Amino acid sequence: MTSEIEYLRVGMKAPDFDATAVYDQEFFPVKLSDYRGKYVVLFFYPLDFTFVCPTEITAFSDQYDRFKKLNTEVLGVSVDSEYAHLAWLQADREVGGLGNLDYPLISDLKKDISKAYNILSDDGVALRGLFIIDKEGILQHLLVNNLAFGRSVEETLRTLQAIQYVQSHPDEVCPADWQPGDRTMAPDPSKSKEYFSAI
Template sequence: MSFVGKKFPNIEVNAMSDLGDTFKINVLNEAVDNKKKVLLFWYPKDFTFVCPTELHAFQEALAEFEKRNVKVIGASCDTAEVHFAWLNTPKNNGGIEGVTYPILADSNRNLARTLGILDSNEVYDEVADAYLLEGDDVTFRATYLIDETGKVFHESINDMPLGRNVKEYLRLVDAYTHVQQHGEVCPANWEEGKDAMNADRKGVASYLASH
């Protein structure tokens, strides 16, 4: 199920700050109440391999997101305590020390299950006479961009081995903001400062003729 064009789920989740504070975050309310865009990115597990490279990459771009009025939130199904341990592990030891944005601890998987991003499948086992889960029941690398009204305007899901390109999310935010401000649409490979176009036949023809 895709959430693009729909409201993000109204679900409160535990979170951990870089200071070791456990608190609650409702992603929908973060967008609507603060009139901000939100980038929410999910990763499979703390203390793994591709995951810390992504968390550090989002941290390195944090000022660029904040300049665009975007709140960055990380998320996995690990507990808040495991997040805190990872936040206190040095970067040169595979940790995420220095990450300052909040990280959701969706250990009961309420939000991840609602979004449909868990790597799991319930199957009946005749020997056990019970329904068992296949898979690790952790999330794929899912990313959501949510606007100031709480509407999802982008979602993407990568398989476990595939790290994200953080710059692409900055480009998507720029493109969506351009649409909001100017009413134009953004063609393929659009970047800030390039020509957009009107959403009609004349606009498309004019753009294609000049490019």
């Protein structure tokens, strides 16, 4: 008898976790539930000391202030130990290291978090999964890339802003490529014609 795996979907509660993170050259315990009341961008990457990963990790750090202004925390996760994270943080960016980051890196050495988020590859590393979790701990967005190509920080920010907009304006929806300040539409057969007639 095979067991049925329940895969994560938007609208579900994001799985909580209890792990060790590295931030500001220090180790500390972290739980996802510690961030309740904030939005969370939780992203996974395959391994420390690799090639695509530092470009993503540092890009999120370089834009961290923009996330912070949106009441959002960024958390990075891989299956490496906290000691490997620390060593990578102590290496300069010029040689493929990370330098200092503005958000924590979480160790998932036992791979429990990667399994809970259904992004553990057959090779035992995390795929490039990205999850946006709202203030109530509900999963609002998920994206999973294969190992060889990175994600867009700008698109993550745009999606986060769209989520926040529709949550604060429940009578409106955001069309394709919506940016803050753009027109929205009403999710209604008649009222939506106002939007479509203007494009």
